[in-house]
Amino acid sequence: MTAWFERGTDADALETSLEDGAEPEVRDLPALAVEKGVFETHDGYYDALHEATVEVARRRVDDAVDTAERDIVNAVRTLETLSEQINELDERGRDWSDETGRVPVDEIVEARESHEEARDETRRFIEERTPELAPNLSNLAGSVLAARLIALAGGLDKLARMPSSTVQVLGAEDALFAHLRGDAPPPKHGVIYVHPYVRETDADERGSAARAVAGKLTIAARVDRYAGDLRPELAEELDEKIEGIRSRDGGDGS
Amino acid sequence: MTRAVEWVKVDSERYPATEGESVRDERVVNGKRVWHPRKSKAAALLVKGVDLPIGDARVLYLGAGAGTTPSYFADVARAVYAVEFAPSPASRLVDVAETRKRLFPLFADARKPSEYSSVVEGVDVLYQDVATRGQADVALKNAGFVREGGRAYVIVKARSEDVTAEPEEKYEEVAEKLDEKYEVEKVVDLSPFYDDHAAVVARRR
Numbered sequence: 001m002t003a004w005f006e007r008g009t010d011a012d013a014l015e016t017s018l019e020d021g022a023e024p025e026v027r028d029l030p031a032l033a034v035e036k037g038v039f040e041t042h043d044g045y046y047d048a049l050h051e052a053t054v055e056v057a058r059r060r061v062d063d064a065v066d067t068a069e070r071d072i073v074n075a076v077r078t079l080e081t082l083s084e085q086i087n088e089l090d091e092r093g094r095d096w097s098d099e100t101g102r103v104p105v106d107e108i109v110e111a112r113e114s115h116e117e118a119r120d121e122t123r124r125f126i127e128e129r130t131p132e133l134a135p136n137l138s139n140l141a142g143s144v145l146a147a148r149l150i151a152l153a154g155g156l157d158k159l160a161r162m163p164s165s166t167v168q169v170l171g172a173e174d175a176l177f178a179h180l181r182g183d184a185p186p187p188k189h190g191v192i193y194v195h196p197y198v199r200e201t202d203a204d205e206r207g208s209a210a211r212a213v214a215g216k217l218t219i220a221a222r223v224d225r226y227a228g229d230l231r232p233e234l235a236e237e238l239d240e241k242i243e244g245i246r247s248r249d250g251g252d253g254s
Numbered sequence: 255m256t257r258a259v260e261w262v263k264v265d266s267e268r269y270p271a272t273e274g275e276s277v278r279d280e281r282v283v284n285g286k287r288v289w290h291p292r293k294s295k296a297a298a299l300l301v302k303g304v305d306l307p308i309g310d311a312r313v314l315y316l317g318a319g320a321g322t323t324p325s326y327f328a329d330v331a332r333a334v335y336a337v338e339f340a341p342s343p344a345s346r347l348v349d350v351a352e353t354r355k356r357l358f359p360l361f362a363d364a365r366k367p368s369e370y371s372s373v374v375e376g377v378d379v380l381y382q383d384v385a386t387r388g389q390a391d392v393a394l395k396n397a398g399f400v401r402e403g404g405r406a407y408v409i410v411k412a413r414s415e416d417v418t419a420e421p422e423e424k425y426e427e428v429a430e431k432l433d434e435k436y437e438v439e440k441v442v443d444l445s446p447f448y449d450d451h452a453a454v455v456a457r458r459r
């Protein structure tokens with residue numbers, strides 16, 4: 001079986017060797033490389049291996065991040081389309097059967113079912129992939145909301161660079177423009193409204209809750225973009241913050 | 255240059271520490287990077303008195319995450335092969351690998367060792383922290399890289415396997431499966447540093 005240095009000692013040679021797909025084996029590769037005269041010393045071997053593995057991993061990771069991002073953005077847009085279409089089909093079907101007591105075209109019912117299947121599968125895809133790209137954002141927001149934020153921002157990189165006040169109103173662009181025209185009050189929240197910590201907080205404290213959620217989600221996006229490790233403490237900090245906000249609304253006044 | 259894990263005193267506790275460039279916000283005491291048992295399961299093992307012979311060793315590290323624990327390994331080991339398959343942590347792992355000459359990042363799936371078998375040499379230590387279903391299978395599939403008598407440390411996260419089962423049963427089940435290729439020495443619970451986590455410590459047959 002092959003060792004990575006047999007056809008060259010750079011990143012391309014290493015990458016090609018990965019395709020060989022042999023079974024694991026206990027081999028003294030540095031000694032083998034020296035024996036074959038490819039390197040003079042073990043240190044020389046390790047230095048070349050380091051350079052090549054770093055380069056190959058960097059290439060592949062960048063590619064994968066790019067693909068993951070495109071997959072997530074497309075999937076979440078598709079999910080929205082499917083959900084809208086299912087709602088519309090339901091409405092049509094309801095009207096039709098209200099008027100005539102039945103829907104005489106079976107295929108319409110079947111189409112609705114297959115849409116539903118596609119929607120569920122798309123959601124599963126999002127739930128599987130989003131935490132791989134954005135573990136912390138997914139942990140705090142849930143995968144679907146995380147994916148919607150990434151899509152609205154135009155990518156995780158862009159999301160990670162936004163101030164949290166922008167993240168707070170992502171998805172409320174219409175309301176924001178109306179406000180900027182002087183026609184309306186500023187929106188308190190965009191798509192983060194679907195987060196239980198925003199939606200389920202009493203109306204008079206909802207603005208603070210939205211600010212707190214947006215703040216933590218922004219930090220999560222930055223950790224995901226620049227560090228990548230899962231930090232459960234972010235969720236705990238958000239829990240505490242929301243608890244604090246909720247305990248001051250509708251309290252007993254004491 | 256020191257090539258061994260040392261011990262430093264922090265807030266009247268003794269913690270392992272290594273010499274090397276910082277990778278996160280870890281504390282540095284007397285020029286040593288403190289290896290905190292709440293931030294790394296390997297440090298928790300060391301604090302619990304488990305022998306983890308990584309000094310000058312060749313290590314295969316599965317589930318490298320963002321490279322935090324692998325960076326400590328690489329401070330003292332001869333070679334660390336770090337496998338991670340999720341793009342975001344892997345991206346940071348590559349950054350960390352750039353600061354460590356003997357840390358080799360492999361962006362691959364640990365369930366498919368043939369994806370890196372042309373690169374990984376025979377190792378003295380297998381350290382696995384994948385926190386996903388099928389944790390025992392991953393260690394079995396990679397057993398071929400571990401020299402006879404080499405050590406395996408398989409971190410088991412009970413909730414990755416089954417949210418309802420008793421953690422102890424889960425650890426036992428993983429240990430029993432490992433028996434196919436490893437001789438299990440002990441199961442070390444990682445509390446109080448990590449809940450519902452244990453390390454199965456074994457030797458390659």
Ligand SMILES: C[S@@+](CC[C@H](N)C(=O)[O-])C[C@H]1O[C@@H](n2cnc3c(N)ncnc32)[C@H](O)[C@@H]1O
Nearest residue numbers: 317318319322323338339340363364365383384
């Ligand atoms: C608990 S984290 C590792 C943390 C790291 N060991 C540390 O202490 O710094 C588990 C990691 O295993 C990775 N993982 C899970 N299954 C994997 C697989 N089959 N192949 C490679 N990596 C995997 C996950 O993506 C995740 O980053």
